[in-house]
Each structure stands twice: as structure tokens, then as C-alpha cells.
Amino acid sequence: MPERLGAVWVIAELTGNRLTEVSLELLGKARALAAQGGGSHTSAVLMGNDTGSLAEELIVHGADRVFLIEDPRLALYQNDLHAFVLADLIKKHHPEIVLFAASYCGSELSATVAARLGTGLAAHCTDLRIDDRGELVQVVPAFGGTVLGDIFCRETRPRMASVKPGIFPKPEREATRTGEVIKETAAVLEGYKSPLKAVRIVRRQPPELPLEKAPAVVAGGWGVGAEGWHFLEKLAGELGGAVGCTRPALDEGWAQSEDALIGTSGKTVRPRIYLGFGISGSAHHIVGMKDSGVVININQDPDAPVFRISDYGAVADAKEFLPVLLEKIREHKEE
Ligand SMILES: Cc1cc2nc3c(=O)[nH]c(=O)nc-3n(C[C@H](O)[C@H](O)[C@H](O)COP(=O)(O)OP(=O)(O)OC[C@H]3O[C@@H](n4cnc5c(N)ncnc54)[C@H](O)[C@@H]3O)c2cc1C
Numbered sequence: 001m002p003e004r005l006g007a008v009w010v011i012a013e014l015t016g017n018r019l020t021e022v023s024l025e026l027l028g029k030a031r032a033l034a035a036q037g038g039g040s041h042t043s044a045v046l047m048g049n050d051t052g053s054l055a056e057e058l059i060v061h062g063a064d065r066v067f068l069i070e071d072p073r074l075a076l077y078q079n080d081l082h083a084f085v086l087a088d089l090i091k092k093h094h095p096e097i098v099l100f101a102a103s104y105c106g107s108e109l110s111a112t113v114a115a116r117l118g119t120g121l122a123a124h125c126t127d128l129r130i131d132d133r134g135e136l137v138q139v140v141p142a143f144g145g146t147v148l149g150d151i152f153c154r155e156t157r158p159r160m161a162s163v164k165p166g167i168f169p170k171p172e173r174e175a176t177r178t179g180e181v182i183k184e185t186a187a188v189l190e191g192y193k194s195p196l197k198a199v200r201i202v203r204r205q206p207p208e209l210p211l212e213k214a215p216a217v218v219a220g221g222w223g224v225g226a227e228g229w230h231f232l233e234k235l236a237g238e239l240g241g242a243v244g245c246t247r248p249a250l251d252e253g254w255a256q257s258e259d260a261l262i263g264t265s266g267k268t269v270r271p272r273i274y275l276g277f278g279i280s281g282s283a284h285h286i287v288g289m290k291d292s293g294v295v296i297n298i299n300q301d302p303d304a305p306v307f308r309i310s311d312y313g314a315v316a317d318a319k320e321f322l323p324v325l326l327e328k329i330r331e332h333k334e335e
Helices: 021-036 052-060 079-093 104-117 222-239 247-251 305-309 318-334
Strands: 008-011 042-048 065-070 097-101 121-125 127-130 136-142 147-151 159-163 180-184 216-220 242-245 273-277 294-299 312-315
Touching: 008 021, 008 104, 021 042, 021 052, 021 097, 021 127, 021 159, 042 052, 042 079, 052 065, 052 180, 065 079, 079 104, 097 104, 104 121, 104 159, 121 136, 136 159, 216 222, 222 242, 222 247, 222 273, 222 318, 242 247, 273 318, 294 305, 294 318
Parallel strands: 008 042, 008 097, 042 065, 065 180, 097 159, 121 159, 216 242, 216 273, 273 294, 294 312
Antiparallel strands: 127 136, 136 147
């Protein structure tokens, strides 16, 4: 058993006035690391305005302590302000490990804070554990996901890592759990005038069925084309699932939003059934869907690498295959 490590922190992330799922997923992993680290504390950092009521939610999901910083200047995520406040808090309390969501905000915030503290950050980790020397092993896919690298941060503290949503399971809510709420301030911002100003806030409607929760994912790639895309949406509707995509389909604007991207820079999905159309099977995409239940792919190239990870495959033109499949499913439902 290694010496007892210092505290493991999770930086809680908000969407509107709710905690994101990934914040809770990270708490589960933080507790596991704290246990492996000889019984260290698990703490969460909650920065915002009027967010105090969420501290309880963090405690019942595994935080022993919540550092709560409420300030009107932190109401909206703003990189410079949040990074100043968080770096200051870390300098004051010296946590051993700090975990962030690898979301847009979390990726930016973690990198800024790491640079400010002069410490290391392993981004987009797919696993984290403490080895028997007490080192934090940060597992990161490299070379498009074909290799998993173990990253160590031996010389500087804290050790920081970011993790995408959906990688770790969300811990059960333990309603009887108790913890301590420690109020801190954003005093470090006194006298600081940010060069950034929010001009407009546009709230995107979250999808009815988030991709990572869909039991069926219908994914489209470059081979589907703009003209075939609406079939994917219809098919997902018939299957009670959601549409996912590859990077080229997103860049072309066929997919509705970044929320649909699957892979290294997108989401990790584990649906019961994954149906892919016109997807080549690059490691950057596969890394985000390889743990799906049944994997079916349709590609016109019989040598497409995606067939190597498929349970079933059809060599066909996706644009011709999709309307036929849709019709068959509808007929079957009517029987
Ligand atoms: C740092 C980095 C991060 C990345 N992150 C991601 C990520 O998170 N997610 C992601 O998806 N990509 C990501 N990429 C891009 C990735 O490397 C691939 O370029 C991408 O996944 C390929 O998408 P695709 O399969 O749609 O397109 P292509 O590789 O162009 O493949 C298209 C496939 O469609 C087939 N096809 C063509 N026409 C038809 C048809 N009519 N019917 C049936 N099949 C047809 C072709 O045979 C081909 O196999 C990333 C790249 C980098 C460098």
C-alpha cells in the first residue's frame, strides 16, 4: 500500500443551473483513486453564482468536501476568471490530483490552470488508477487510438487529468451521505479587469435523447452524403435511438451539432446496437464506439477497416440501402 496521498479533487461543471453528468462520473472515479491512494479525501470544487444548493448533490455522489465559491463574476464560465480563482484555490489547499471534464470548457480551463501552476495535464484520459508506487497512471489513447499510453506526472503537483463524458460510470446517489461545505471567495479577482465580455448568450436546446444514453445509435460518415442524411434521422426515430456522426459529416454540416460526434474528439457511446453507414473505420472514430453491443456497418468498400470491428456488415451503397432498410423496418412494425 503506498503512503496516503493528498486529496483528489473534481472540478464540477455546470450547464445552466445543473451539474453535468460527467462531474458526477468523475466523482465516482475520484473516490476510487482516493481509496487506492490510502484513504485520501475526495473533494469537489463548485464555482458559480447561486449554486450552493448543488453542493449537496456533489456530496451524495461521493464528495467528502465541497469548496464552494459563489460570485456574480463566476455566473458564466469565463476562462480567465475561473482559471485565476481555481489556480488560487489549488495553491492554497495543495490537492494531489485534480480531475476535469474533457468538455469544451473543461479542456480549456484545465489547460489554462496547468500552465498557470506549471504542472502536467493528461488530456482525454480513458482510465485512471494509482499503481503500487502511489503514482497516478493516466491512460491516454495515442496515434489515433491504436496505442494506449500510460502518462505519469512525477515531478510536479497537482497531477491533473481530463476525461470525456461517458467514460466512467456515474456513482449511485447515497442520500444519507454527509460532507463538509467550505466557502471560499474569489478575492483573487479584486482589481482584475477582464478583457473578455459576454455579448450574447445563446442557449442550445439539449437533444431529447442524448447520444450517450441512446439504446440504438445510427451513425453516418462521409459515404452517406447530404442527400442520404435524412434517412439516418428517420431510421434512428424508428429504432428509438439517436444519430451520431464522424468528423467529416460534422464538418460538412450534415449532422445537427457537435453533440453527435463520436470518437476521440467527440463522445463515447455504448449503445445496445450501433449501425454505421459510409464510415471507413478510422481509429479516431472507433475509439468512441468500440464497446457498443451489436455493431453493424454498411460500406461500399469490402476492404473498409470498419468491417474488422463489426459483428455484421453489408457491402452496399448506403444511399440505396438506407431507404430499403427503413421500409423493411416499418413493414415489420406493422405486421
Ligand atoms: C486529432 C484528430 C481527432 C479526430 N477525432 C475524430 C473523432 O472524434 N471522430 C471522428 O469520426 N473522426 C475524428 N477524426 C477524423 C478521423 O481521423 C477520420 O478522418 C474520420 O473518422 C473519417 O470519417 P469517415 O469514415 O466518415 O470518412 P472517410 O474516412 O472518408 O470514409 C468514408 C467511407 O465511406 C465509404 N463510402 C463512400 N461512399 C459510400 C456509399 N455511397 N455507400 C457506402 N459507403 C460509402 C467509403 O468506402 C469509406 O470507407 C480525427 C482526426 C484527428 C487528426
